[in-house]
Amino acid sequence: MRYGVYARKIYLCGRISSSIEMIEFRDVTFIYDGKPLIEHFTETIETGEKVVLYGSSGTGKSTLLGAIAGFVRPDNGEIAIDGKIMNGESIQLFRQQIAWVPQEFTLPYNTVREMIDAPFLFRINRQKRPSRHKILKEFEKLGLEEILYEKKASEVSGGQRQRIMIVIARLLGKEYTLVDEPTSALDENSIGSLINYIQNFGSSETVVMVSHDNRFISAFDRKIKIGV
Numbered sequence: 443m444r445y446g447v448y449a450r451k452i453y454l455c456g457r458i459s460s461s462i463e464m465i466e467f468r469d470v471t472f473i474y475d476g477k478p479l480i481e482h483f484t485e486t487i488e489t490g491e492k493v494v495l496y497g498s499s500g501t502g503k504s505t506l507l508g509a510i511a512g513f514v515r516p517d518n519g520e521i522a523i524d525g526k527i528m529n530g531e532s533i534q535l536f537r538q539q540i541a542w543v544p545q546e547f548t549l550p551y552n553t554v555r556e557m558i559d560a561p562f563l564f565r566i567n568r569q570k571r572p573s574r575h576k577i578l579k580e581f582e583k584l585g586l587e588e589i590l591y592e593k594k595a596s597e598v599s600g601g602q603r604q605r606i607m608i609v610i611a612r613l614l615g616k617e618y619t620l621v622d623e624p625t626s627a628l629d630e631n632s633i634g635s636l637i638n639y640i641q642n643f644g645s646s647e648t649v650v651m652v653s654h655d656n657r658f659i660s661a662f663d664r665k666i667k668i669g670v
């Protein structure tokens with residue numbers, strides 16, 4: 443998984459106290475193999491927005507999501523956080539406020555319980571450490587069965603693992619949650635639960651998602667189409 447190492451860092455790290463108000467893409471272009479993937483892209487994402495990035499396959503949605511987390515740098519243009527151009531130092535700080543939920547992801551934990559517990563063992567998150575009861579209540583909201591909590595991490599499906607990570611993001615209360623294609627292989631009910639769940643993130647919590655699924659896309663007010 444190309445984002446694996448960084449993703450693990452982001453998943454584990456804590457949060458700093460200052461809060462962000464907006465992220466701007468300013469005339470951003472990404473070029474791969476000599477061809478522009480995204481050209482002159484300009485958008486602002488404000489704090490608290492629940493945003494869906496949508497568009498055809500291969501248009502660069504995941505690249506943009508990765509750029510928010512600083513994994514990918516634009517070839518031209520700038521990304522600014524609260525008016526300041528993202529650089530090596532600011533991205534390190536910003537990453538502490540991100541929960542990153544990719545499509546595929548291997549974490550070094552044997553059980554789901556350990557996977558959920560891990561970020562809360564850090565001093566900065568310790569006060570937010572949820573009880574089993576609280577975790578299971580969140581599971582229920584997303585249609586995740588209680589039995590999953592006791593399973594080996596290798597025994598849960600990719601979609602279940604991703605929803606468990608969305609629960610963790612919610613419980614960590616990070617300012618930004620970035621989710622890559624959370625709807626693959628979900629049935630109608632699960633998509634409905636996920637929409638509700640994400641829309642109920644706090645008003646100061648920003649969620650940016652990539653999705654292909656029209657049921658999901660149409661449920662969000664803030665949509666950004668990538669590609670033609």
Ligand SMILES: Nc1ncnc2c1ncn2[C@@H]1O[C@H](COP(=O)(O)OP(=O)(O)OP(=O)(O)O)[C@@H](O)[C@H]1O
Nearest residue numbers: 474475479497498499500501502503504505506652
């Ligand atoms: N580091 C890289 N080097 C070369 N090409 C890359 C790199 N990262 C992405 N690409 C290419 O850029 C294109 C867009 O990839 P990206 O995953 O951002 O698109 P996407 O819109 O999220 O696609 P999908 O909807 O299929 O997941 C793909 O053709 C991909 O191969």
